[in-house]
Amino acid sequence: MSKLAENIAKAERYLARFTQHGVPNRIGGEDIPAADGAVFETISPVDLKPLAKVSHGKAADIDRAAKAAHAAFAQWAETSGEARKALLHRVADAIVARAEEIAFVECMDTGQSLKFMAKAALRGAENFRFFADRAPEARDGKSLRTDGQVNMTTRVPIGPVGIITPWNTPFMLSTWKIAPALAAGCTIVHKPAEFSPLTARLLVEIAEEAGLPKGVWNLVNGFGEDAGKALTEHPLVKAIGFVGESRTGSMIMKQGADTLKRVHFELGGKNPVIVFADADLDRAADAALFMIYSLNGERCTSSSRLLVEASIYDKFTATVAEKAGRIKVGHPLDPETVIGPLIHPVHEKKVLDYVEIGRSEGATIATGGRKVDGPGGGCYVAPTLFTGANNQMRIAQEEIFGPVLTAIPFKDEAEALALANDVQYGLTGYLWTADVTRAFRFTDRLQAGMIWVNSENVRHLPTPFGGVKSSGIGRDGGDWSFDFYMETKNVAFATTAHKIQKLGG
Known part of the structure; x- marks a missing residue:
């Protein structure tokens, strides 16, 4: 057996x-x-x-x-x-x-x-x-x-x-x-x-x-x-x-x-993971993947917006797409499965509708963007990455709550901060940089209740958990x-x- x-x-x-x-x-x-x-x-x-x-x-x-x-x-x-x-x-x-x-x-x-x-x-x-x-x-x-x-x-x-x-x-x-x-x-x-x-x-x-x-x-x-x-x-x-x-x-x-x-x-949240060119890019890519594709993307703290410095945007998003394409979608009780079926047909439809919205807005599906024929015929959706997106698109502004990541380039620190804050939500943020002074500046102005620097969501129970804005x-x-x-x-x-x-x- x-x-x-x-x-x-x-x-x-x-x-x-x-x-x-x-x-x-x-x-x-x-x-x-x-x-x-x-x-x-x-x-x-x-x-x-x-x-x-x-x-x-x-x-x-x-x-x-x-x-x-x-x-x-x-x-x-x-x-x-x-x-x-x-x-x-x-x-x-x-x-x-x-x-x-x-x-x-x-x-x-x-x-x-x-x-x-x-x-x-x-x-x-x-x-x-x-x-x-x-x-x-x-x-x-x-x-x-x-x-x-x-x-x-x-x-x-x-x-x-x-x-x-x-x-x-x-x-x-x-x-x-x-x-x-x-x-x-x-x-x-x-x-x-x-x-x-x-x-x-x-x-x-x-x-x-x-x-x-x-x-x-x-x-x-x-x-x-x-x-x-x-x-x-x-x-x-x-x-x-x-x-x-x-x-x-x-x-x-x-x-x-x-x-x-x-x-x-x-x-809710529409949390940014912000990646500067000086970061440890391999670790940043793994953390970005983990925070959107673990738990089926159905988590309030998921990093559903990927903001990447323009000079490394193409290479970084290609790495994320390649890794996301290898993630196993399958039966939740299979020990090798990472993404199981979404919670309910109603929610599956919502997530797939957002995939079509992203297409219609002109974003590019770098990987995924489709329903998967998984065991049992349930609510399986492939891990999806949108590239060529901007922060005005609905896929960048609205909480999808599924395995869907929207990648947006930025040219400098000021634009990265403006993009990160330009949503109604403010639950979490994830910052990747080797510049400690930038980390202090950026986190001080980032509108979020919780921020992790050079880390995915690692909870320490005595610390406060919660968000700002919506x-x-x-x-x-x-x-x-x-x-x-x-x-x-x-x-x-x-x-x-x-x-x-x-x-x-």
């Missing part, structure tokens, strides 16, 4: 429970069908066949989940930081123990290749461990002294929070949002993306089996227009952490306005996560009998 056949057989065993029993909502520690009995079907992008029937939650289900989170909040908020730390480490241990199951289910549910998903569960465990270790100090603040007064600041959990996660790497991104919320002492209503709901179910099971009290974490599946809207409008939900499209983030802000809901948004509001990571999930409180103690003005006598 080949390794692929062996992996497919394992995946079928892991998926059998979902196929047979479906995916109910999880509210107050119980499996709950949708209040109206509605379900929707989730399909695999590999062969477009159904994977499971999923409970289709709506406003009544969100209301039940929000009330469960509210009822569980006081006890969870008062649980000691050390106790939360121990429990979250048990969650991490259980994630590691079930890492293969998580990876195989995610591959079949999203189309992401095992090459990357095999590590996604372990990254999720790292997220839980990181915030577990910080739980005991989550409420810590500062002592601020002035004449006759000592101020003590502290933080308290904000309350029940709503977490809305995307379909591209759903398990890891769910842990990235949920782990700090739990460490802070918040309770949760989680609405995963309807295109990839399966590993969210595994995650809440793992947490409850590790000892998380009932009602602390509630899971409601559904669509943005019903479950999502109800969650963002619910008065018991104090904050919304959302990862997804910029347009949806704008809608969430409007829907949460009446309840003055706090929001944290990680939104790419988001707020920061995750380290203490920045607690700033979102907690309220800061100041208590002022008088140390002397200061003079108090007398009124009325």
Whole structure:
């Protein structure tokens, strides 16, 4: 039996429970069908066949989940930081123990290749461990002294929070949002993306089996227009952490306005990788390829615009095209596959439509630009590189969210900076140069929340993660996560009998 056949057989065993029993909502520690009995079907992008029937939650289900989170909040908020730390480490241990199951289910549910998903569960465990270790100090603040007064600041959990996660790497991104919320002492209503709901179910099971009290974490599946809207409008939900499209983030802000809901948004990107002639060009090419073609190009931090100094543009883009043409597109459970099928036929059409838009705008397809006949007949698209493009083209301005790279030349540093900043987004940027003074100048003026110099996206968990402009509001990571999930409180103690003005006598 080949390794692929062996992996497919394992995946079928892991998926059998979902196929047979479906995916109910999880509210107050119980499996709950949708209040109206509605379900929707989730399909695999590999062969477009159904994977499971999923409970289709709506406003009544969100209301039940929000009330469960509210009822569980006081006890969870008062649980000691050390106790939360121990429990979250048990969650991490259980994630590691079930890492293969998580990876195989995610591959079949999203189309992401095992090459990357095999590590996604372990990254999720790292997220839980990181915030577990910080739980005991989550409420810590500062002592601020002035004449006759000592101020003590502290933080308290904000309350029940709503977490809305995307379909591209759903398990890891769910842990990235949920782990700090739990460490802070918040309770949760989680609405995963309807295109990839399966590993969210595994995650809440793992947490409850590790000892998380009932009602602390509630899971409601559904669509943005019903479950999502109800969650963002619910008065018991104090904050919304959302990862997804910029347009949806704008809608969430409007829907949460009446309840003055706090929001944290990680939104879209049209991120530049800027390559100067003095850079290590071999490493720069490999990094540019990795950041657009790994994870099927379906990642907010992908380097979807390649800005290259004109003197090396032709040679550099030829290298990228040649390497991209050798990338293996195939079944996500094949250990050799780099690019699997895109998440859904709707998204595949969007990506292929952008390929036609690029053609019509006059850009040249240096490689790819076509649908691939992959195993199972699913949503396979070849890694694509556009050359001869300019920054006014739609393929250079709009988020495609697929394995499509647009290469644009620049003549000097000033033009490179102007091109890099001339989009509505500002999530990440990647700069390649041997000139350290240029790196300081350029990064200081580049409009992005995160920038990597002579590196692809290498995450250090204590650092802030987030974007500017249409790419988001707020920061995750380290203490920045607690700033979102907690309220800061100041208590002022008088140390002397200061003079108090007398009124009325």
